[in-house]
Amino acid sequence: MGIHKHWQAAAAATLIAASAALAQTAGKVPPAELAEARAIFKQLIEINTTDSVGSVTAAAEAMAERFRKAGFAAADIQIAGPDSPDKPGRKKNLLVRYRGSSSSNKPVLFVAHLDVVEALRADWTTDPFEFVEKEGFYYGRGTQDMKANDAILVADLIRLHQEGFKPDRDILLALTADEEGGSYNGVEWLIENKLEVRQAAFAINPDAGGVDLDKGRAVSINVEATEKLYADYDITAKNPGGHSSLPRPDNAIYELTAALQKLAAYTFPFELNGVTRAYLEKLAPIEGGQNGEDIRAILKTPPDEAALARLSAIPGFNSIVRTTCVATRLQAGHAYNALPQTAMASVNCRILPGHSAAEVRDRLAALFADPKLEVKSLGSLGHGGGDRKPMTPPPPIPAVFVPLTAIAQSIWPGAQVLPTMEAGASDSVYLASVNIPSYGFSALAIERNDVRAHGKDERLPVESFEKGLAFYYEFIKALGSH
Numbered sequence: 001m002g003i004h005k006h007w008q009a010a011a012a013a014t015l016i017a018a019s020a021a022l023a024q025t026a027g028k029v030p031p032a033e034l035a036e037a038r039a040i041f042k043q044l045i046e047i048n049t050t051d052s053v054g055s056v057t058a059a060a061e062a063m064a065e066r067f068r069k070a071g072f073a074a075a076d077i078q079i080a081g082p083d084s085p086d087k088p089g090r091k092k093n094l095l096v097r098y099r100g101s102s103s104s105n106k107p108v109l110f111v112a113h114l115d116v117v118e119a120l121r122a123d124w125t126t127d128p129f130e131f132v133e134k135e136g137f138y139y140g141r142g143t144q145d146m147k148a149n150d151a152i153l154v155a156d157l158i159r160l161h162q163e164g165f166k167p168d169r170d171i172l173l174a175l176t177a178d179e180e181g182g183s184y185n186g187v188e189w190l191i192e193n194k195l196e197v198r199q200a201a202f203a204i205n206p207d208a209g210g211v212d213l214d215k216g217r218a219v220s221i222n223v224e225a226t227e228k229l230y231a232d233y234d235i236t237a238k239n240p241g242g243h244s245s246l247p248r249p250d251n252a253i254y255e256l257t258a259a260l261q262k263l264a265a266y267t268f269p270f271e272l273n274g275v276t277r278a279y280l281e282k283l284a285p286i287e288g289g290q291n292g293e294d295i296r297a298i299l300k301t302p303p304d305e306a307a308l309a310r311l312s313a314i315p316g317f318n319s320i321v322r323t324t325c326v327a328t329r330l331q332a333g334h335a336y337n338a339l340p341q342t343a344m345a346s347v348n349c350r351i352l353p354g355h356s357a358a359e360v361r362d363r364l365a366a367l368f369a370d371p372k373l374e375v376k377s378l379g380s381l382g383h384g385g386g387d388r389k390p391m392t393p394p395p396p397i398p399a400v401f402v403p404l405t406a407i408a409q410s411i412w413p414g415a416q417v418l419p420t421m422e423a424g425a426s427d428s429v430y431l432a433s434v435n436i437p438s439y440g441f442s443a444l445a446i447e448r449n450d451v452r453a454h455g456k457d458e459r460l461p462v463e464s465f466e467k468g469l470a471f472y473y474e475f476i477k478a479l480g481s482h
């Protein structure tokens with residue numbers, strides 16, 4: 001029997017049994033469990049896990065202690081990670097195994113990063129490393145990205161364990177280092193060093209997606225099914241230079257800026273994949289109006305050119321339907337009174353799944369059509385370094401999407417589940433590179449215009465935390481009863 005088919009049938013049966021219970025309790029958590037989860041959240045916010053002065057290890061140890069106290073076997077709680085000589089002892093990850101009844105079913109992996117972006121006390125209204133509850137919000141660095149989800153996963157796994165829930169396969173939780181920056185990416189390290197992580201059937205990464213609120217109303221439930229490939233390039237013009245009183249036509253700055261103007265005028269071809277097509281089909285009725293009509297018009301073959309031009313003028317939309325490249329840095333010349341010998345621009349590209357960084361390099365070189373220009377691929381220099389592999393969209397497997405949709409719609413009724421392609425980059429690329437399909441869903445509902453991740457006075461509605469906790473409690477149960 002096909003594995004997907006099996007999942008589908010079993011998941012549907014589970015849901016019918018669960019749906020009656022869900023209708024009563026959707027989005028609610030018993031007070032004692034809620035208080036416990038809030039205490040975990042507070043503890044995590046107040047452990048500084050920035051790359052500069054913080055310690056991911058300290059947060060990993062604190063969570064390990066909670067799992068030990070909850071009765072998880074010592075062998076199932078690992079603090080593991082690289083030596084990190086320049087940040088000694090600060091980059092260890094936590095890997096917890098919640099034992100299932102069968103080892104023949106491949107484990108489900110939850111990944112969530114513990115590190116946070118830097119935050120300066122002077123910029124903030126309250127101390128970013130103090131957990132503050134005020135006017136219906138929790139404030140602190142990581143309340144959105146992503147210590148709320150760390151706390152939710154820890155609290156729910158401990159709650160399920162204490163209730164005696166026995167999943168039908170192992171559930172792995174990896175709380176990791178250096179997603180936001182730093183040189184010791186925990187997911188990459190765990191994949192290389194921990195066999196059980198590589199054996200996962202699929203992964204859930206709450207660092208992407210989420211529930212969009214519009215004035216308190218949930219409008220969409222976004223699940224990241226794929227993401228674009230991050231790639232940096234250097235474009236360099238060189239020539240002999242000389243005295244500035246004797247200008248020459250082969251000025252390096254003119255040569256480079258001519259190339260950049262070609263880049264500014266260029267658009268990569270329109271292209272949809274399974275994820276973006278499904279997303280746009282569902283988005284059209286939600287958007288409505290001219291945008292809704294235009295979306296329908298570009299889904300036709302061939303797409304309507306006028307509709308595509310209107311939509312492409314919206315940056316967020318444009319990023320969904322094509323590869324984009326943009327000049328981000330510029331460096332040229334060495335003196336006021338000398339012809340420039342070197343001019344260099346950095347170009348950052350976000351490449352559609354199915355295309356490679358090398359292919360885009362060749363496209364840029366062909367576009368510039370200037371053999372004297374050097375177009376050099378730098379991999380993901382500005383995002384952790386190394387060559388990232390392109391992420392092929394995994395299928396929206398029923399084992400994930402059937403329970404996710406049912407549970408999410410019981411908590412946020414009226415909102416649709418949309419599979420999305422993230423224009424940014426997350427740790428899911430590391431999982432995809434070893435063929436572990438990874439789906440991104442933060443169960444946190446946030447106002448569209450109140451996204452404060454990486455920003456000052458980061459905050460999360462108190463109500464969103466409880467709903468996220470309720471979501472993952474049901475979702476983990478469903479994934480462990482397939």
Ligand SMILES: [Zn+2]
Nearest residue numbers: 145146179207
């Ligand atoms: Zn994040």
